[in-house]
Amino acid sequence: MSNLEIGLWSFPALLGLIFLRVPIGISMFCAGFGGLWLMMGNPNLALAKLKTETFTTFSDYSMSIVPMFLLMGHFASIGGMSRALFKAAESWIGHRRGGVAMAAVGACAGFGAICGSSLATAATMSKVALPELKRAGYAGGFSTATLAAGGTLGILIPPSLILVVYAILTEQNIAKLFLAAFIPGLLAAVGYAITISLYVRRHPDQAGTRPPVPYTERFRELVKVWPVLAVFATVVGGIYTGLFTPTQGAAVGAAGTGIVAALNGTLGRSAIVEAFLATAKSSAMIYLIVFGAKYYNGFLARSGAPQEVSEWLLSQGYAPIAILIAILVFYLIMGCVMDSLSMILLTVPIFFPALRMMEWGMTTEELAIWFGVLVLIVVEVGLITPPVGMNLFIINSMDRETPMPETYRAVIWFVGSDLIRVAILLAFPAITLFLI
Amino acid sequence: MYRVLLLSAKASAIAGGLVLFSLIAMVCLSILGKTSADLAHAMIEYIPAASEWVLALGVGPVRGDFELVELGMAVTVCLFLPLCQLTGGHARVDLFTQNIPVPILRIIQALVEILVTAVLVVIVWKLLEGLEAKHRAGTRTTLLQIPLWWAYLASLLGLGLTALGSFYVAIIRCLEALTGHSILSDGEGAVH
Numbered sequence: 001m002s003n004l005e006i007g008l009w010s011f012p013a014l015l016g017l018i019f020l021r022v023p024i025g026i027s028m029f030c031a032g033f034g035g036l037w038l039m040m041g042n043p044n045l046a047l048a049k050l051k052t053e054t055f056t057t058f059s060d061y062s063m064s065i066v067p068m069f070l071l072m073g074h075f076a077s078i079g080g081m082s083r084a085l086f087k088a089a090e091s092w093i094g095h096r097r098g099g100v101a102m103a104a105v106g107a108c109a110g111f112g113a114i115c116g117s118s119l120a121t122a123a124t125m126s127k128v129a130l131p132e133l134k135r136a137g138y139a140g141g142f143s144t145a146t147l148a149a150g151g152t153l154g155i156l157i158p159p160s161l162i163l164v165v166y167a168i169l170t171e172q173n174i175a176k177l178f179l180a181a182f183i184p185g186l187l188a189a190v191g192y193a194i195t196i197s198l199y200v201r202r203h204p205d206q207a208g209t210r211p212p213v214p215y216t217e218r219f220r221e222l223v224k225v226w227p228v229l230a231v232f233a234t235v236v237g238g239i240y241t242g243l244f245t246p247t248q249g250a251a252v253g254a255a256g257t258g259i260v261a262a263l264n265g266t267l268g269r270s271a272i273v274e275a276f277l278a279t280a281k282s283s284a285m286i287y288l289i290v291f292g293a294k295y296y297n298g299f300l301a302r303s304g305a306p307q308e309v310s311e312w313l314l315s316q317g318y319a320p321i322a323i324l325i326a327i328l329v330f331y332l333i334m335g336c337v338m339d340s341l342s343m344i345l346l347t348v349p350i351f352f353p354a355l356r357m358m359e360w361g362m363t364t365e366e367l368a369i370w371f372g373v374l375v376l377i378v379v380e381v382g383l384i385t386p387p388v389g390m391n392l393f394i395i396n397s398m399d400r401e402t403p404m405p406e407t408y409r410a411v412i413w414f415v416g417s418d419l420i421r422v423a424i425l426l427a428f429p430a431i432t433l434f435l436i
Numbered sequence: 437m438y439r440v441l442l443l444s445a446k447a448s449a450i451a452g453g454l455v456l457f458s459l460i461a462m463v464c465l466s467i468l469g470k471t472s473a474d475l476a477h478a479m480i481e482y483i484p485a486a487s488e489w490v491l492a493l494g495v496g497p498v499r500g501d502f503e504l505v506e507l508g509m510a511v512t513v514c515l516f517l518p519l520c521q522l523t524g525g526h527a528r529v530d531l532f533t534q535n536i537p538v539p540i541l542r543i544i545q546a547l548v549e550i551l552v553t554a555v556l557v558v559i560v561w562k563l564l565e566g567l568e569a570k571h572r573a574g575t576r577t578t579l580l581q582i583p584l585w586w587a588y589l590a591s592l593l594g595l596g597l598t599a600l601g602s603f604y605v606a607i608i609r610c611l612e613a614l615t616g617h618s619i620l621s622d623g624e625g626a627v628h
Binding site: 018019020021022023024025026029030033047048050051052054055058059060061063064067068071244247248251252254255258272273275276277279280281282283284285287288289337338339341342387388 | 461506
């Protein structure tokens with residue numbers, strides 16, 4: 001077999017391993033290792049690479065944002081920030097029809113501004129908002145679907161772990177990507193609120209109402225949100241103005257949320273241990289995927305397959321926008337069965353160089369940012385699409401009374417809102433790019 | 437046995453958390469130092485006494501803070517790995533194995549765990565060789581002159597425990613495949 005053939009055959013081999021429940025990171029490593037072995041005729045190079053590659057991957061400076069942001073999210077949750085956000089939003093709009101669900105989405109958006117992970121946002125906000133939604137007379141499936149969709153705001157609104165990884169992959173500026181993701185993130189929140197209002201109009205029986213709360217109480221609840229604003233302003237402001245590197249910003253944020261939790265008196269020893277264990281599991285999972293992907297991509301680049309695929313795509317003579325749409329559809333489909341981070345790590349090194357060679361009427365940097373935000377959204381749709389949307393599972397495990405099919409029926413509405421947003425951002429790149 | 441391993445994995449994760457926490461504190465201190473030094477330099481014309489006093493304290497960014505983050509983070513991640521491995525927290529795709537009959541699934545699981553263990557053992561083995569190479573060459577970090585093999589050694593501890601845990605799980609899965617009884621429940625997956 002030629003190098004190119006080995007590179008191309010490694011795809012089905014990799015998918016085979018993944019579908020046999022081999023951890024995705026290990027699957028990618030195995031595909032890369034086997035491929036290099038075949039290509040060289042012996043395992044020497046594949047083994048020699050490992051002497052330093054494990055350590056250099058784990059010690060990457062930019063990647064160190066990941067555990068810090070994860071810890072920050074856990075501290076924020078321990079410190080009661082998720083509750084404060086929900087209470088504040090709920091006191092202002094809870095009396096409207098569908099208002100409690102909208103408040104949950106708003107609180108998710110707020111929490112997303114200090115948390116870089118969807119599943120963590122979904123889990124945290126569910127703990128706070130699910131009982132309240134039930135009490136306010138919201139149907140089970142509608143509540144879980146709202147929170148699953150709201151959870152994706154954790155990653156759509158910066159800081160966002162996926163964008164960090166994307167920035168490293170495509171060698172883009174993390175601060176600029178965060179900035180670009182901001183408006184699309186807000187659009188997502190607005191889109192979900194509109195979806196909720198349409199949904200309750202269609203199914204008025206699925207949402208209860210309650211009398212409005214007096215304004216004094218509303219303002220009292222609003223004031224309690226200040227730590228979230230302070231942390232967000234410091235971290236994101238510091239990164240944008242160049243005062244900190246993104247890693248330093250993440251460290252400041254983790255320290256800040258830790259201090260808030262400590263001041264609230266909720267940061268006991270068991271809470272810290274809980275936060276450490278949860279951070280450990282998630283970080284280890286992400287790093288294993290990154291390690292496997294880096295190893296596999298190293299092999300793939302050597303095989304020449306990515307260039308070949310790019311050139312083949314170009315030689316087909318399709319319009320760039322058609323190819324872009326095809327790529328996004330591919331992500332939407334794959335997102336139904338695969339982890340979003342693995343998908344980005346595997347495919348961006350192949351797709352992005354191909355897109356870069358096409359004529360877009362924008363600079364490479366703009367293209368990278370625009371594509372990054374689009375990809376971010378479509379892979380996140382995968383988190384809430386049946387059958388294996390991770391957010392749906394997380395929330396379903398917290399609400400055993402609601403059967404999964406009920407969640408499915410309601411979540412389709414939010415998926416629809418996501419698809420409309422993708423179409424809008426695709427048609428008007430300026431929405432993503434004008435802040436940069 | 438599983439208890440002992442889980443306890444060590446948790447201890448390792450907490451140790452990793454403490455390293456992470458120290459890194460965060462160090463980075464914050466570094467920013468604080470740099471900001472106050474910058475501020476003192478900027479203010480030297482207006483309030484010379486206070487600025488000189490601040491500068492005389494030797495404030496400034498922590499020397500080699502980037503290096504410390506890099507080394508510390510590698511150690512942290514390696515200490516985090518055992519818990520994720522042992523509790524089945526790594527990302528997997530379940531969709532295509534859902535309808536496979538249980539006895540066959542058990543055999544697949546056993547083979548998968550053997551593969552994972554083999555990979556981890558190779559990684560540990562090669563990291564050990566990398567450690568020897570760094571030790572022999574006497575490689576040190578640029579600013580702080582920390583011997584790189586120290587960090588390799590600390591990472592090796594975490595990865596070694598990960599491989600050990602994986603080896604144990606592989607044996608359990610093989611036993612399950614042979615006896616047809618479920619011994620160890622599968623992980624619930626990590627949140628990220």
